[in-house]
Amino acid sequence: xxxEEIDAIQYKxxxxxxxxxxxxxxxTVTLTINGNISRSLxxxxxxxxxxxxxxxxxxxxxxxxxxxxxxxxxxxxxxxEIDDTLLKTNETVLCSDSAGGWRSKIKEVxxxxxxxxxxxSELIDRIxxxxxxxxxxxxxxxxxxxxxxxxxxxxVKEDVSRHVAVDxxxxxxxxxxxxxxxxxxxxxxxxxxxxxxxxxxxxVPILASNAAPANSGYNIAxxxxxTLVGFLRGNRCNVYNNQNRxxxx
Numbered sequence: 001x002x003x004e005e006i007d008a009i010q011y012k013x014x015x016x017x018x019x020x021x022x023x024x025x026x027x028t029v030t031l032t033i034n035g036n037i038s039r040s041l042x043x044x045x046x047x048x049x050x051x052x053x054x055x056x057x058x059x060x061x062x063x064x065x066x067x068x069x070x071x072x073x074x075x076x077x078x079x080x081e082i083d084d085t086l087l088k089t090n091e092t093v094l095c096s097d098s099a100g101g102w103r104s105k106i107k108e109v110x111x112x113x114x115x116x117x118x119x120x121s122e123l124i125d126r127i128x129x130x131x132x133x134x135x136x137x138x139x140x141x142x143x144x145x146x147x148x149x150x151x152x153x154x155x156v157k158e159d160v161s162r163h164v165a166v167d168x169x170x171x172x173x174x175x176x177x178x179x180x181x182x183x184x185x186x187x188x189x190x191x192x193x194x195x196x197x198x199x200x201x202x203x204v205p206i207l208a209s210n211a212a213p214a215n216s217g218y219n220i221a222x223x224x225x226x227t228l229v230g231f232l233r234g235n236r237c238n239v240y241n242n243q244n245r246x247x248x249x
Contacts, residue, residue: 002044003139024142026160029076031055034084043164045076047157051164052078054171058198065174106197111225114205116182119247123208126186127232134158146187150178162189170202180204191217191228200224206245208232213240
C-alpha cells in the first residue's frame with residue numbers, strides 16, 4: 001500500500017500531543033505521447049497502464065485499443081505511441097482536465113446511446129462498498145476512489161487525483177473487455193464538465209457520486225445523454241437527466 005508515516009502535532013479537546021500520521025505516497029507521473037506531447041501530474045504510482053489507456057480514451061485521443069501502438073512504463077514515466085493521424089485531426093486532444101483548460105477544448109459532445117439500467121438499491125449498496133474498498137483513503141483520508149461496475153464485476157482504484165482514479169477504472173474496463181455501454185462509474189467527487197465529458201468519450205451511460213453535479217456537468221450530461229446520480233449517501237440520491245436508466249424499487 002502506498003502509505004508513509006510522518007510526524008504531526010494533533011490538537012483535540014484543548015490538548016496538543018505528538019502523533020504519527022499516515023499520508024498517501026504520490027509521485028510526479030509523466031505521460032509522454034508520441035515523443036512530443038507530455039503531461040505531468042501528481043498520482044499514485046500504480047495501475048499506470050490502466051491510467052494511460054483510460055486517459056487516451058477519455059481525452060479523445062484514441063477510439064480503440066488498435067489505435068495504441070505501444071505502451072512503456074519505467075517507474076513514474078509512461079511513454080505511449082498512438083496513431084499519429086489522430087493527433088493531427090483531433091480538436092479535443094489537449095486535455096479536458098481542469099488544469100488543461102478543458103472549457104476551450106471541448107469542441108463536440110457525442111450522445112451515448114444505451115438501454116442500460118440499474119436499480120437504485122444497487123447504487124446505494126455500491127457507494128458503501130466503494131468506501132469499504134478504499135483502503136488508502138481509510139488509512140490517510142488523502143485519496144479519491146472510483147469504481148467501475150460491469151456484469152456483476154466491481155473494480156475499485158484510488159488516486160490523489162479524481163481524474164486519474166476515473167481514468168484508471170475506465171482503462172481497466174477497456175483492457176479487460178468490459179462493455180462500457182452497459183457499465184457505470186461510481187466515484188467520490190463532484191461532477192463538473194471535465195468529469196462528465198470522460199463518460200461521453202468512453203461511452204459510459206451513468207456516472208454516480210456521493211457529491212453534487214455542477215451546472216457545467218449537467219449541461220454536458222444533457223448533450224451527451226449521460227445519467228448523473230448525485231448525493232448518493234445513506235438511503236438517498238438525486239437522479240439527473242435520462243432518469244429512465246435508474247429503476248426505483
